[in-house]
Amino acid sequence: MGFLNWFNSQEDNESQTTVFGGSDIIIDKKEPTRTNANSALQRTVSEHGGTADTHVAVNKTVGRNMLGEDVNQVCRKLGVRDRSGLPTEAKEALQTGDIAARHQIVRDGAEGHEEVVESADKATKKARGLFSW
Amino acid sequence: MVGTEIPLNFKRETYNSWKFLGRLEAYFLQPRLFWTEIRRYGSLDDALTWQRAYASIRAGIAASAMWDNPTIIRELFCRPDAGFLSEYNDLILEEYLKFPEAMDHIKAGLEELYFRSDSVEDHQAAVAFLKRLTKYSSDLGNLSPSIAALAA
Numbered sequence: 001m002g003f004l005n006w007f008n009s010q011e012d013n014e015s016q017t018t019v020f021g022g023s024d025i026i027i028d029k030k031e032p033t034r035t036n037a038n039s040a041l042q043r044t045v046s047e048h049g050g051t052a053d054t055h056v057a058v059n060k061t062v063g064r065n066m067l068g069e070d071v072n073q074v075c076r077k078l079g080v081r082d083r084s085g086l087p088t089e090a091k092e093a094l095q096t097g098d099i100a101a102r103h104q105i106v107r108d109g110a111e112g113h114e115e116v117v118e119s120a121d122k123a124t125k126k127a128r129g130l131f132s133w
Numbered sequence: 134m135v136g137t138e139i140p141l142n143f144k145r146e147t148y149n150s151w152k153f154l155g156r157l158e159a160y161f162l163q164p165r166l167f168w169t170e171i172r173r174y175g176s177l178d179d180a181l182t183w184q185r186a187y188a189s190i191r192a193g194i195a196a197s198a199m200w201d202n203p204t205i206i207r208e209l210f211c212r213p214d215a216g217f218l219s220e221y222n223d224l225i226l227e228e229y230l231k232f233p234e235a236m237d238h239i240k241a242g243l244e245e246l247y248f249r250s251d252s253v254e255d256h257q258a259a260v261a262f263l264k265r266l267t268k269y270s271s272d273l274g275n276l277s278p279s280i281a282a283l284a285a
Contacts, residue, residue: 055198072199081237
């Protein structure tokens, strides 16, 4: 199934199409950003029965898998305060990881701490392979 | 508080949190070290000891998570889901603020929630959290004036 098929099958879009006579669809087209990707992932974790610890474990797993080392360590070694100070390549990897993890959690229908963390781990191990480090 | 009965499930939750922090930091933990850790906070029969230990371990988990700044505020302090997490949330916040980088993260998170998010929920969370924060830190003078004004 291509993107268009999927997109038209979303309920929200359909109702908007009717309201606006099918010609003038309102499309959510805000630019994806790293912080939005992270917020969306955290929301998905909550929706899939994640607890406070699940949020932490998922974040840690995504960071460790995507960068190959702990995000805290990387920040410390580079002398930056937080994720926003990381080099662009690292931020891109983290954003990719957050997006991959979110889709995997939904696709797997993961439910509860163990399953959600496992999906995040699986997704980010796959995604990591694309990066050169 | 000495002599107060310490609920078994609170001890268990403290133990689980300690184990979880160890896993996050990839430490090799021997269960018996748990008691050594708790004794650092005082007598094992004192309820305050356990509260201090729990709050400090939880704050360590928050620091270890290395969330994006707004997420720290949202997930940890605005909607703590587990019972003990909300019961001792103020204590955890106090302990978290002891980390040297905590205040910077919180400030950056507040600014992001308030100025760069278009969700009303985020704005409310930022204002509510800021009000709470004024009780715990004298360091608020360093906040950018536009953010500090929200607390008034």
